[in-house]
Amino acid sequence: MANIDSDEAESVLMAARRQARASGYVQRAQVMLMAAGIAAFGIVAVAATMMTTLL
16 A cells, blocks of 8 residues: 655645636636627627618
8 A cells, every 4th residue: 555645645635626726717717708708799799780770
């Protein structure tokens, strides 16, 4: 059985938690950017529809 130093295991665990937290932030930012893009597309689509009805 392997003898694992508790300090080493703790630092590995902390690094894994830090990486998971960072990837969670990136995923949340990507979702918000996608939502903003969809909202912007909707605004442009409504504006284009209104412009075609006015002309």
